[in-house]
Structures are given as C-alpha cells and as structure tokens.
Amino acid sequence: xxxxxxxxxxxxxxxxxxxxxxxxxxxxxxxxxxxxxxxxxxxxxxxxxxxxxxxxxxxxxxxxxxxxxxxxxxxxxxxxxxxxxxxxxxxxxxxxxxxxxxxxxxxxxxxxxxxxxxxxxxxxxxxxxxxxxxxxxxxxxxxxxxxxxxxxxxxxxxxxxxx
Numbered sequence: 001x002x003x004x005x006x007x008x009x010x011x012x013x014x015x016x017x018x019x020x021x022x023x024x025x026x027x028x029x030x031x032x033x034x035x036x037x038x039x040x041x042x043x044x045x046x047x048x049x050x051x052x053x054x055x056x057x058x059x060x061x062x063x064x065x066x067x068x069x070x071x072x073x074x075x076x077x078x079x080x081x082x083x084x085x086x087x088x089x090x091x092x093x094x095x096x097x098x099x100x101x102x103x104x105x106x107x108x109x110x111x112x113x114x115x116x117x118x119x120x121x122x123x124x125x126x127x128x129x130x131x132x133x134x135x136x137x138x139x140x141x142x143x144x145x146x147x148x149x150x151x152x153x154x155x156x157x158x159x160x161x162x163x
Contacts, residue, residue, distance in 0.1 A: 035162035114150030
C-alpha cells in the first residue's frame with residue numbers, strides 16, 4: 001500500500017470519522033498547510049481548494065474496502081474498516097498532532113472552507129489581513145457572516161507546525 005493511502009487511513013483513524021466530502025478535503029488541505037506530510041495538489045473550485053487526486057484516493061480506499069463511505073442525510077461519512085486496521089500505526093501522529101486533528105475535525109465544514117480559502121489566498125500573494133478578508137468576501141459572500149470567526153481560527157492555527 002502506498003504511503004499516501006496509509007496516511008489517509010491513519011488520519012481517518014485518528015478522527016474516528018469524517019463527516020462530509022468537503023470537510024475531508026478542507027481538513028487535509030489545512031493540515032498540509034500546517035506541516036503535515038500530505039502530497040495532494042489542490043486547485044481552487046467553488047467550495048475553495050479541492051484535490052481531485054485526494055478524491056480519487058478516497059474512492060480507491062472505499063473500493064478496496066479499507067474506508068467506509070456511508071450516506072447519512074445527504075452527507076457522506078467516512079470511517080476506517082476492520083480490514084484497514086493493519087495499516088493504522090499508533091505512532092503516525094504524535095499526541096499533539098492527533099489532538100490538533102481532532103480539534104479541527106470538530107469545526108463546522110463552512111468554517112474549514114473559509115480557513116482553507118485564507119491559506120489559499122496567502123499562497124497566492126495575499127499577505128495582508130485586510131486583502132485576504134476583502135477577497136474572501138468576494139469569493140464567499142454566502143459565508144460572510146462567518147469570516148471573522150474563521151479568521152480567528154486561521155490566526156490561531158498558523159503557528160502550529162506538525163513537524
């Protein structure tokens with residue numbers, strides 16, 4: 001099994017479950033930007049940064065019976081299968097990293113969507129807070145009322161480094 005697949009299984013295992021495809025995408029993107037070793041490339045789409053590679057990897061894990069995918073009230077939920085337990089290593093994530101991952105997983109998907117947009121904008125030349133916030137209001141008008149809350153989270157996690 002390739003390392004990317006193992007890391008994704010271990011990531012889901014640390015969380016117990018991931019509720020939503022969008023949340024899965026945003027969590028991996030944010031973790032990648034805080035120093036976790038995820039290799040997937042992202043492009044900007046309607047819901048912010050999106051990796052078709054990550055979605056293909058998730059689909060492959062589901063088809064290999066290593067990841068459960070269950071539709072619950074129009075939200076996909078992901079959890080590891082018993083078959084996947086042999087690939088889950090206890091030392092993949094430190095206690096601090098696991099705690100950080102769980103902390104983020106408890107946030108609503110729309111907050112993670114905004115945080116991922118902030119990271120994306122920063123990567124694309126928006127360095128000032130006011131520029132990031134103004135551009136986000138243009139890109140995400142439907143989430144405007146959550147921007148301050150999301151920016152506070154973004155600011156608090158920028159200092160976290162996984163490695």
